[in-house]
Amino acid sequence: MDSVYHIPAMLQETIEGLAIKPQGVYVDVTFGGGGHSRAILQRMDSIGDLSFDIGHLYSFDQDKDALQNAIEDERWTFVHSNFRYLRNWMDYYGVEHIDGLLADLGVSFHHFDCPERGFSFRFSAPLDMRMNQTAKRTAADIVNGYSEEELAKIFFLYGELKNGRGIAKNICKARSQKPIERTEDLVAASRIPAEMSKELARLFQALRIEVNDEMGALRDMLVAARDLLKPGGRIAILTYHSLEDRLVKNFLRSGNLEGTIEKDFYGNNLSPFTLIEKGREASAEEVERNPRARSAKLRVAEKK
Ligand SMILES: C[S@@+](CC[C@H](N)C(=O)[O-])C[C@H]1O[C@@H](n2cnc3c(N)ncnc32)[C@H](O)[C@@H]1O
Incomplete structure (x- = not known):
């Protein structure tokens, strides 16, 4: 196992937000290091307890590396799958309703710290960035195959790079000479100076989101989670960049992907959720201890 596979962000706040029922059925759609x-599981009744009904936790991860953190516990099931198939898997396990769901979006430290996976500009590696190692499309396919316009759009939307258009142009120029196959080729082709590490991180983030269709998977999962949650059930989501945060915020406010707040005759909000946490950030003390928690935002809602 890695020395540190991942340090969970806002652990206490997230678990409190879920208001765990000791005999409930829970889903963690982003298992990672399992923190x-x-x-x-610690908040749920254990097998030795006197109760008849023992709860269960289903943990998803599309990266098989996460299995190295497997938990030996009868109350736990690992689902090696993209969380966009949440509904299908719950049907498969005969679960009609759940008491809570947690999503800690994005990648783990393990991804960034594993040179050969190609998630980081800090290491020389093939341009891969697939969380699911069996997926077909890599970052190199996108960098070499997308049009200049498509690349510009990704960089702007997913990386919030104001100069996305210019970077896309530089990349297309470079690839007309020779395919861009490695992380260092991409850094050179983008012409982002090495000292501008924030911009480089955003460029890599944008590609990672596209490679893994992170926004599409999040949309599918949110709808499935809404339909699976019992009244009183909680959904807790940790987001790490503004686009996914906006999607989650609007979804939890309205209960739909369009973010349209429907009202009844009297003007009451018909959203299926009551908001509990509205974008809480990690404490200064946590960020000091774990700088990667800096961009985390916690949103929690309860199903009405
Ligand atoms: C931020 S880490 C979660 C860390 C975890 N909360 C912990 O305590 O260690 C995100 C994890 O979710 C997984 N993941 C991201 N998107 C996914 C998806 N669409 N389906 C399944 N797993 C996904 C990643 O492979 C990664 O391991």
Whole structure:
């Protein structure tokens, strides 16, 4: 196992937000290093307890590396799958309703710290960035195959790079000479100076989001989670960049992907959720300890 596979962000706040029922059925759609999953299990009744009904936790991860953090516990099931198939998997396990769901979006430290996976501009590696190692499309396919316009759009939307258009142009010029196959080729082709590490991180983030269709998977999962949650059930989501945060915020406010707030005759909000946490950030003390928690935002809602 890695020395540190991942340090969970806002662990305490997230678990409190879920208001765990000791006999409930829970889903952690982003298992990673299992920090959040273990904390959920700790709050649930264990087999030795006197109760008849023992709860269960289903943890998803599309990266098989996460299995190295497997938990030996009868109350726990690992689902090696993209969380966009949440509904299908719950049907498969005969679960009609759940008491809570946690999503800690994005990648783990393990991804960034594993040179050969190509997630980081800090290491020389093939341009891969697939969370699911069996997926077909890599970052190199996108960098070499998308039109200049498509690349500009990704860089602007997913990387919030104001100069996305210029970077896309530089990349297309470079690839007309020779395919861009490695992380260092992309850094050179983008012409972003090495000292502008924030911009480089955003460029890599944008590609990662596209490679893994992170926004599409999030949309599918949100709808499935809304339909699976019992009244009183909680959904807790940790987001790490503004586009996904906006989607989650609007979804939890309205209960739909369009973010349209429907009202009844009397003007009451018909959203299926009551908001509990509205974008809480990590404490200064946590950010000091774990700088990668800096961009985390916690949103929690309860199903009405
Ligand atoms: C930020 S980490 C979660 C860390 C975890 N909360 C912990 O305590 O260690 C995100 C994890 O979710 C996984 N992941 C991201 N998107 C996914 C998706 N669409 N389906 C399944 N797993 C996904 C990643 O592979 C990664 O391991």
